[in-house]
Amino acid sequence: MKIQYLDSKIHYFLFALIFLYLFILNIFLPPQADDIQAAISSKDGIHAAIKSYMSWNARIGELLFVGFVAGFSDLVFDFTNAIIGSIFIYMFFIFTFARLPNNKKDLYCIVLICFLILYFAPFGADFLWGAGSLNYMWGILIMMIALYPYRIFWNNIFTNKQMQIIKPSLIPLFIIISICAGMASEQLGIITILVHIGFLIYATKNKIKLNIWYYLGVICFIIGYLCLYFSPGNAARASMSILEGQFLKIDELIALPLKDKINRTLLLLDYSITNIFKAFILLLLLIIAKIKYPNNARILYISFILLIASLIILSRNGATLHIATMILLCSLTKQNKIYKIICILYIIYLLLCLSGIQILILPPRARFGEILILISAFCILYQFMKYSKLLNIAISIICIAYGAFVASEYYKFYNKWNEMLAYIESQKKIGNYDVVVENIFISKYPNFIDSLLPTDVTLESPNPLYAHKFGLKSFRVDDYYKDIK
Numbered sequence: 001m002k003i004q005y006l007d008s009k010i011h012y013f014l015f016a017l018i019f020l021y022l023f024i025l026n027i028f029l030p031p032q033a034d035d036i037q038a039a040i041s042s043k044d045g046i047h048a049a050i051k052s053y054m055s056w057n058a059r060i061g062e063l064l065f066v067g068f069v070a071g072f073s074d075l076v077f078d079f080t081n082a083i084i085g086s087i088f089i090y091m092f093f094i095f096t097f098a099r100l101p102n103n104k105k106d107l108y109c110i111v112l113i114c115f116l117i118l119y120f121a122p123f124g125a126d127f128l129w130g131a132g133s134l135n136y137m138w139g140i141l142i143m144m145i146a147l148y149p150y151r152i153f154w155n156n157i158f159t160n161k162q163m164q165i166i167k168p169s170l171i172p173l174f175i176i177i178s179i180c181a182g183m184a185s186e187q188l189g190i191i192t193i194l195v196h197i198g199f200l201i202y203a204t205k206n207k208i209k210l211n212i213w214y215y216l217g218v219i220c221f222i223i224g225y226l227c228l229y230f231s232p233g234n235a236a237r238a239s240m241s242i243l244e245g246q247f248l249k250i251d252e253l254i255a256l257p258l259k260d261k262i263n264r265t266l267l268l269l270d271y272s273i274t275n276i277f278k279a280f281i282l283l284l285l286l287i288i289a290k291i292k293y294p295n296n297a298r299i300l301y302i303s304f305i306l307l308i309a310s311l312i313i314l315s316r317n318g319a320t321l322h323i324a325t326m327i328l329l330c331s332l333t334k335q336n337k338i339y340k341i342i343c344i345l346y347i348i349y350l351l352l353c354l355s356g357i358q359i360l361i362l363p364p365r366a367r368f369g370e371i372l373i374l375i376s377a378f379c380i381l382y383q384f385m386k387y388s389k390l391l392n393i394a395i396s397i398i399c400i401a402y403g404a405f406v407a408s409e410y411y412k413f414y415n416k417w418n419e420m421l422a423y424i425e426s427q428k429k430i431g432n433y434d435v436v437v438e439n440i441f442i443s444k445y446p447n448f449i450d451s452l453l454p455t456d457v458t459l460e461s462p463n464p465l466y467a468h469k470f471g472l473k474s475f476r477v478d479d480y481y482k483d484i485k
Contacts, residue, residue: 011101014110019086021403026078026128028410030417033451034131036465038070045071058231060142060183060224061134069134077130085127088141089113095144096376097383098155108392109379115399116375118406118447120276125365125450128410132451136368139184146181146221147192149174149213154199157208166213178217182224186234187355187362188369189225191348196221247359264357269318271361272353276374280346281321283381284328291335322350338384342377349373365450409445416440424470434458435470439477 031039041048042065049067052058072080093101093110101110117123125132149165156163166174182189196218203210228234238247248256256264285306315321329346332339352370356362385391420437427435441453452462454477467475 010107011110014107015086015090018089018114019082021407022085022127023078023082025407025410026082027075028407028414029124029128029449030414031074031077031130032449033129033453033462033465035070035129036462036469038066038131040468041066042068042071052233054232055236056233057135057237058183058228058233059135059139059185060180060228061136061139062131063183064138065131065134070130081128081130081133084133084138084141088137089117091141091144091148092372092375093379095148095151096379098151105383105387105392108395109382111399112382112395113375113379115395115402116276116378118399118402120274120279120375121368121371121447122364122450123406123447124410124445125363125447126368129365129449129451132365132449136185136365140188140369140372142177143181143184143188143192146174146177146217149217150196150199153214165211171213171216174213175216175220178220179224179227182221182226183228184224185369186229187352187366189221189228190355191351193222193225194351195348246361248357250358253358264360265354266319267360268354268357269322270316271318271356272350272370273316273318273321274367274371276371277321277349280374280377281325281328283378284325284332287381288328288331291332336384338380341380345373345377345380363450364447406445409443409448413440413443413448421470424472428471433471433473435472435475436478437475439479441477 041051044051044067046067049063052062052066056062069077069080089110090101092113093106097106101107117127122132126136127133152163153165155161156165200210200218202208238249253261325346329339329343333343349370352373416438417440420440423437424435427433439454439456441449443449454463454466454475456476456478457463458474458476460476463474463476467473
């Protein structure tokens with residue numbers, strides 16, 4: 001079926017729908033945990049950012065948050081964060097395919113991206129929670145903007161196109177963005193540098209001429225990364241992790257016995273087995289079934305594949321699943337060059353998983369970059385498929401249905417939050433400033449939020465922050481406390 005080209009107004013309409021959805025959900029999730037502290041710190045402006053760089057967190061998103069953005073009113077932040085989130089989704093498509101969306105299939109692909117982010121990514125933490133949004137979603141967006149000229153450059157090389165990438169007048173801005181991008185993420189940053197090095201070697205080997213902006217961008221990205229990695233704030237956080245026996249310095253990592261290094265790597269591979277990775281393996285199995293077996297045997301083979309897939313997916317051994325993935329991809333790479341791209345994306349995913357070898361255990365929100373790599377793979381495979389009206393309808397229905405479920409969970413929380421605020425005010429009126437409330441910080445939506453939330457221990461973080469926010473002496477939650485009216 002021929003793909004229909006669309007008027008750009010339809011994409012503006014979709015962008016507006018995504019923005020409206022994100023804006024409403026941002027309103028439904030008031031500032032939580034670190035957002036409260038950042039709002040206090042932001043009164044000091046640039047001094048708060050410097051303090052964070054020197055003692056806590058040097059990522060560009062965090063510096064922007066504590067020094068500036070956290071000072072926005074709730075409504076202004078919700079609006080801004082929703083705009084940035086909408087831009088992020090479209091920029092992700094543009095970065096993946098090195099072009100603007102321009103046809104009906106692209107429209108459904110963006111809908112697919114929305115569903116995959118809602119279902120597989122730490123959505124609440126990286127799109128709604130202030131601290132998470134700035135540290136991860138905003139940071140990765142800056143990286144995509146800085147790396148997009150390289151994406152276009154190499155796309156032009158491999159498709160024999162020629163065009164000016166960056167005008168000389170824009171080079172100063174490109175330099176600033178590249179430095180900021182280098183400061184966006186420890187894990188994504190080091191992998192980006194490795195990819196840059198790989199392309200520089202390829203360019204040298206094939207005598208490809210690189211312009212001055214190319215080298216300046218790479219150098220500035222590395223400078224930004226070094227400013228992040230060797231910041232006093234990162235060293236301070238690492239010291240806290242050392243006390244927990246989690247973080248290892250480079251020299252300590254090198255000094256580890258071989259057995260411990262292997263065990264640490266195997267543990268990282270186990271942590272890399274996310275739900276989207278399991279779905280990725282299942283998709284590869286189904287693709288092989290479709291390509292290699294005739295129609296009369298396909299149903300039987302697919303049944304066998306599903307049985308094998310169930311056994312693999314139930315496995316908790318990361319090394320086994322990665323070996324299986326490598327075998328599946330190797331069997332596909334000879335079929336079409338598109339699977340070579342998928343193989344490269346898988347290698348980047350694996351490297352990203354292994355890049356956490358120093359810190360070992362990362363919170364889900366910090367693994368957003370890894371998930372995006374696999375979402376790219378899903379989108380590329382979707383675009384490679386023949387146009388299917390039935391599939392596109394299914395994608396739309398599933399996205400709308402799941403999006404409605406997610407929205408309903410945040411709406412429930414918003415109502416409970418307002419009831420809690422009313423209860424706190426009623427307690428303050430009768431002179432009670434040591435308040436215990438029902439634990440409303442739970443949800444049926446698994447990606448609701450990934451942050452430090454109130455506990456049942458009065459002095460345990462972040463309870464004192466909530467007490468300060470609500471004007472109380474103490475604040476805590478109790479799972480069995482059901483007296484809120």
